[in-house]
Amino acid sequence: MNTDTAQRLARRHADLLVRRGMAITPNGVECIDIACRSGMIVALGDLERIWSAETVLNASGLHILPGVIDSQVHFREPGLTHKEDLEAGTRGAVLGGVTAVFEMPNTQPLTLSALDLKAKLEAAQGRAWCDHAFYIGGSAVNAEMLGELELLPGCAGVKVFMGSSFGDLLADDEEVLRNILRHGRRRLAVHAEDEARLRERKPLVEESGDVVQHPVWRDELSALLATQRIVRLAAETGRRLHVLHVSTADEMAFLAGHKQRVTVEVTPHHLTLQAPECYERLGSLAQMNPPVRDRHHQDGLWQAIRNGIVDVIGSDHAPHTLEEKTRSYPQSPSGMTGVQTLLPVMLDHVRAGRLTLQRLVDLTSAGPARIFGLESKGRIALGFDADLSLVDLEAHRVIANDWIASRSGWTPYDGLAVYGWPIHTIIRGNIVLRDEALVGTPIGQPLRFLEPPLAQPA
Numbered sequence: 001m002n003t004d005t006a007q008r009l010a011r012r013h014a015d016l017l018v019r020r021g022m023a024i025t026p027n028g029v030e031c032i033d034i035a036c037r038s039g040m041i042v043a044l045g046d047l048e049r050i051w052s053a054e055t056v057l058n059a060s061g062l063h064i065l066p067g068v069i070d071s072q073v074h075f076r077e078p079g080l081t082h083k084e085d086l087e088a089g090t091r092g093a094v095l096g097g098v099t100a101v102f103e104m105p106n107t108q109p110l111t112l113s114a115l116d117l118k119a120k121l122e123a124a125q126g127r128a129w130c131d132h133a134f135y136i137g138g139s140a141v142n143a144e145m146l147g148e149l150e151l152l153p154g155c156a157g158v159k160v161f162m163g164s165s166f167g168d169l170l171a172d173d174e175e176v177l178r179n180i181l182r183h184g185r186r187r188l189a190v191h192a193e194d195e196a197r198l199r200e201r202k203p204l205v206e207e208s209g210d211v212v213q214h215p216v217w218r219d220e221l222s223a224l225l226a227t228q229r230i231v232r233l234a235a236e237t238g239r240r241l242h243v244l245h246v247s248t249a250d251e252m253a254f255l256a257g258h259k260q261r262v263t264v265e266v267t268p269h270h271l272t273l274q275a276p277e278c279y280e281r282l283g284s285l286a287q288m289n290p291p292v293r294d295r296h297h298q299d300g301l302w303q304a305i306r307n308g309i310v311d312v313i314g315s316d317h318a319p320h321t322l323e324e325k326t327r328s329y330p331q332s333p334s335g336m337t338g339v340q341t342l343l344p345v346m347l348d349h350v351r352a353g354r355l356t357l358q359r360l361v362d363l364t365s366a367g368p369a370r371i372f373g374l375e376s377k378g379r380i381a382l383g384f385d386a387d388l389s390l391v392d393l394e395a396h397r398v399i400a401n402d403w404i405a406s407r408s409g410w411t412p413y414d415g416l417a418v419y420g421w422p423i424h425t426i427i428r429g430n431i432v433l434r435d436e437a438l439v440g441t442p443i444g445q446p447l448r449f450l451e452p453p454l455a456q457p458a
């Protein structure tokens with residue numbers, strides 16, 4: 001064999017060949033083989049006769065999504081690891097078909113500095129099962145430094161809590177918000193509930209002690225006022241914005257007029273659970289900020305998915321222990337697990353005809369990659385990272401607490417039967433979940449982002 005032939009043959013040897021799955025590519029749904037080498041997708045098509053591989057994974061009967069990216073999780077490390085930690089949180093991600101996560105800054109200590117970020121990145125090394133990035137919290141104390149902090153490797157950007165939720169991170173003062181918005185260029189992620197209105201209305205629930213009142217306390221106007229305010233300030237300061245977990249039809253109607261600057265997240269729980277039934281059935285396990293609301297608002301969220309206002313689905317995985325959750329309301333903390341159930345719950349919605357599989361991929365892979373400028377992620381295409389979530393759309397399973405990897409060990413969907421289940425998860429060409437079982441060791445790496453564009457004032 002001459003050197004030329006040897007080289008040509010060598011080029012056609014892959015580390016992993018995923019055979020005959022129905023892949024969701026930018027072209028649509030295609031039955032193809034996917035060759036992965038050195039962590040990347042190196043060939044697509046009918047590859048059997050041209051490519052050999054160390055490992056061959058038969059994907060016939062399965063659908064292959066670009067790796068699911070969950071751009072909102074709370075993994076509680078450091079400081080609150082009795083609720084969750086980076087190992088268990090990312091293990092749940094991989095079991096649920098999620099290949100990358102952005103983690104939130106309301107840990108203890110809060111993630112406010114380069115040192116806090118470094119500590120999280122170090123804690124994740126060798127313990128995270130999936131790729132990851134960490135948000136820096138935006139507050140009065142670090143506002144002036146955010147422009148530099150947001151560009152540190154492994155940083156997902158800046159997150160601001162406009163209304164108190166869980167933890168001490170809060171920025172509700174107009175000047176502080178302006179200062180945060182002026183420092184930095186990346187898309188700013190925001191939890192939009194109006195703090196003044198929340199404080200004013202809290203006595204409503206302190207008297208009743210009834211969790212059914214949660215969406216009455218933190219009502220639709222609390223959400224709308226904060227969203228309108230931050231969108232106005234973002235326009236004034238020329239900053240791009242990402243409004244997390246939008247929960248009302250009213251906000252969607254408003255946000256439709258601001259898509260040039262503002263991107264939108266919805267969560268599976270706002271799309272799936274419904275007030276008042278969920279509170280009657282689950283009590284404070286259904287308690288979340290912003291709250292799960294009634295049918296009218298849920299219909300508004302689905303409508304916003306159909307008409308393109310929504311850019312991403314994030315889980316807002318926010319675990320608390322069952323002991324903490326069963327404290328009497330409103331002492332019970334808000335939050336529920338979600339990273340592991342995001343994909344099965346959403347695949348069941350696909351089955352029910354509420355959205356297409358192509359649209360789901362747009363919301364859970366392409367969307368987060370596009371709006372946050374993720375390098376090499378979010379689509380099944382040559383040169384992209386070989387991150388793949390292989391699912392069986394026909395698998396009929398019951399979600400159960402004992403499947404949940406989270407340290408908190410529960411899900412609001414315990415007992416829910418769904419169609420659609422993650423079978424294999426592949427990260428940068430490594431099979432980390434095979435036949436629903438974890439394989440290997442945690443290989444998660446920090447995510448890389450593209451340079452943010454220059455801000456343009458309105």
Ligand code: DOR
Pocket residue numbers: 074106165166191287288289290316318319333334335336
């Ligand atoms: O209900 C919530 N809990 N919403 C949030 O945004 C924060 C979260 C938490 O960290 O527990």
